[in-house]
Amino acid sequence: MTTYADSLLVALLALDLYMVSTNRLGSCIRASALQGVLLSALPVLVSGIGPSSSFWDAMHLAAIVIGTLCVKGLLIPWVLFRAMRSRGETREFEPFVSLHLSQVINGVLCGGAFWIATGLSLPAANGHAMGLAVGLATLFIGLYMIINRHNSISQVLGFLVVESGVMVIAWALLRKPSFVIEVGALLDVLVAVMVLGVLATSLEATGSEGGVRKGDTSQ
Amino acid sequence: MIAQWVVHVLVLLLFPPLLLGVIGTTKAWFAGRKGPPLLQLYFDVWKLLHKEAVYSRTTTWIFRAGPIVSLASLLSAGLVLPLTSGSAPLSFGGDVIAFAYLLGLGRYFTMAAALDTGSSFEGMGASREAAFSALAEPALLVALAIVCVPASTVSFADAFAALPWSSWGAAHPEILIAVVVIFLVLLAENSRIPVDDPATHLELTMIHEVMVLDHSGPDFAFILYGSAVKIFLFSALLVHLIIPVSPDGGWLGILVVCAGGVAIAVAIGVVESGMARLRLVRVPQFLIGASVLGAIGIFVVLLRAGR
Numbered sequence: 001m002t003t004y005a006d007s008l009l010v011a012l013l014a015l016d017l018y019m020v021s022t023n024r025l026g027s028c029i030r031a032s033a034l035q036g037v038l039l040s041a042l043p044v045l046v047s048g049i050g051p052s053s054s055f056w057d058a059m060h061l062a063a064i065v066i067g068t069l070c071v072k073g074l075l076i077p078w079v080l081f082r083a084m085r086s087r088g089e090t091r092e093f094e095p096f097v098s099l100h101l102s103q104v105i106n107g108v109l110c111g112g113a114f115w116i117a118t119g120l121s122l123p124a125a126n127g128h129a130m131g132l133a134v135g136l137a138t139l140f141i142g143l144y145m146i147i148n149r150h151n152s153i154s155q156v157l158g159f160l161v162v163e164s165g166v167m168v169i170a171w172a173l174l175r176k177p178s179f180v181i182e183v184g185a186l187l188d189v190l191v192a193v194m195v196l197g198v199l200a201t202s203l204e205a206t207g208s209e210g211g212v213r214k215g216d217t218s219q
Numbered sequence: 220m221i222a223q224w225v226v227h228v229l230v231l232l233l234f235p236p237l238l239l240g241v242i243g244t245t246k247a248w249f250a251g252r253k254g255p256p257l258l259q260l261y262f263d264v265w266k267l268l269h270k271e272a273v274y275s276r277t278t279t280w281i282f283r284a285g286p287i288v289s290l291a292s293l294l295s296a297g298l299v300l301p302l303t304s305g306s307a308p309l310s311f312g313g314d315v316i317a318f319a320y321l322l323g324l325g326r327y328f329t330m331a332a333a334l335d336t337g338s339s340f341e342g343m344g345a346s347r348e349a350a351f352s353a354l355a356e357p358a359l360l361v362a363l364a365i366v367c368v369p370a371s372t373v374s375f376a377d378a379f380a381a382l383p384w385s386s387w388g389a390a391h392p393e394i395l396i397a398v399v400v401i402f403l404v405l406l407a408e409n410s411r412i413p414v415d416d417p418a419t420h421l422e423l424t425m426i427h428e429v430m431v432l433d434h435s436g437p438d439f440a441f442i443l444y445g446s447a448v449k450i451f452l453f454s455a456l457l458v459h460l461i462i463p464v465s466p467d468g469g470w471l472g473i474l475v476v477c478a479g480g481v482a483i484a485v486a487i488g489v490v491e492s493g494m495a496r497l498r499l500v501r502v503p504q505f506l507i508g509a510s511v512l513g514a515i516g517i518f519v520v521l522l523r524a525g526r
Contacts, residue, residue: 006392006519007392007395009392010392010393010395010396010515010519011392013515014396014512014515017508017511017512017515018508021504021508099504100503100504100507103504103507103508103511104507104511106511107510107511107514107515110511110514110515110518111514111518114518114519114521114522117522118521118522118525129522130519130522130523133518133522
């Protein structure tokens with residue numbers, strides 16, 4: 001993996017930490033959009049497809065980049081913003097674990113992910129432990145976000161982070177457009193279903209209550 | 220060598236107050252005001268040095284020692300940190316740790332002097348300073364560790380000599396992390412805006428200004444001058460991470476450190492103009508975030524070293 005990819009991965013991880021440590025949904029959605037944009041640049045840096053590659057490889061790569069950019073960078077954030085506005089919820093009020101402690105826990109999770117990544121001897125990941133480490137860390141942080149938050153929009157955001165982690169790991173291991181990565185798009189479909197779910201409940205609930213645990217928010 | 224150290228000491232003594240002037244001018248420019256002159260702090264310090272200090276009868280020698288010890292420890296820290304060249308007049312194994320704790324010693328005496336006045340208001344400021352600096356210290360140490368671990372050293376001169384300069388931004392995300400973390404610590408340690416507002420007086424939320432309310436005359440001059448020195452030390456540290464300064468320094472070294480210091484002062488002014496102060500309960504989160512980011516930098520360093 002090139003050195004530029006390393007910097008990009010660190011930026012992705014920094015965004016994860018930012019999302020965990022803020023309770024403003026708007027900032028969280030923006031960070032997630034930025035993460036989608038950065039993630040769409042990752043294939044360009046790791047796949048080694050450049051001007052000298054064949055036309056179809058280049059088109060394939062371009063399709064993946066533009067698809068990721070449009071879906072994760074624009075479409076999902078836009079829908080989530082709509083959902084947020086229609087519900088009138090702009091903050092995650094009471095995460096189960098305080099934001100301070102969450103930051104520390106996520107630092108530990110990152111440490112664990114980096115430790116596992118150096119310990120795993122995957123032949124395909126040879127020399128690309130960074131991608132594997134950041135991917136695992138992102139995955140863990142996403143799962144943590146899902147279990148720590150009540151608000152359904154934050155949970156969808158957590159799932160988006162999980163999905164980013166899966167994409168990073170896939171690209172770190174495979175480094176070329178392949179069937180497995182495209183199957184990963186099914187996760188996007190799952191995100192779409194969840195977003196629709198959020199929208200549907202927000203239509204139904206008329207803004208008085210939302211989230212999975214009933215009666216815990218603005219009543 | 221002697222000439223180099225003379226230059227080091229002269230820059231350390233004379234340059235810092237200009238930085239606060241640059242911050243003030245930047246903020247004034249953003250607010251569309253004229254602002255105080257660039258050299259205002261020099262005038263203030265000169266004026267205060269000619270005044271008489273007033274001491275309350277409840278205070279002891281600690282109150283009088285506070286400003287002197289804190290300025291002395293900051294200047295000693297300035298002798299340990301390389302400024303105009305890649306090495307400092309006092310360079311020894313472990314000077315990185317000495318630097319961090321000389322800053323800590325100065326802070327301790329500021330807090331002790333504040334408590335010595337017996338005013339509950341100043342005690343509150345001291346308690347906040349203690350709480351926040353306890354969180355800022357790990358962030359600073361972790362950021363310094365990012366710089367030191369690849370070279371397996373605890374000396375500034377060796378660590379800076381071992382820094383990789385070629386295309387550092389892209390190739391070395393850990394250095395970028397160290398720069399960001401040190402900038403965040405700079406804002407916290409120097410009581411700049413997202414953490415504390417240096418312009419407020421007599422407000423319940425302030426931290427640093429409240430601790431020095433009882434100092435007057437030359438003591439207050441030492442405190443003002445010391446705060447400028449502290450900003451200069453942090454900005455010099457940042458400049459050394461961002462731009463290489465060759466070990467023999469020379470005129471180019473002086474130029475890089477001074478111009479870099481001014482650039483960082485402008486950056487601080489921009490941050491202060493563009494941001495509101497964080498609520499007091501959010502400050503620990505800001506500092507813990509900096510520490511965690513620094514920890515990730517260490518993980519990256521270790522991963523790349525294959526350990």
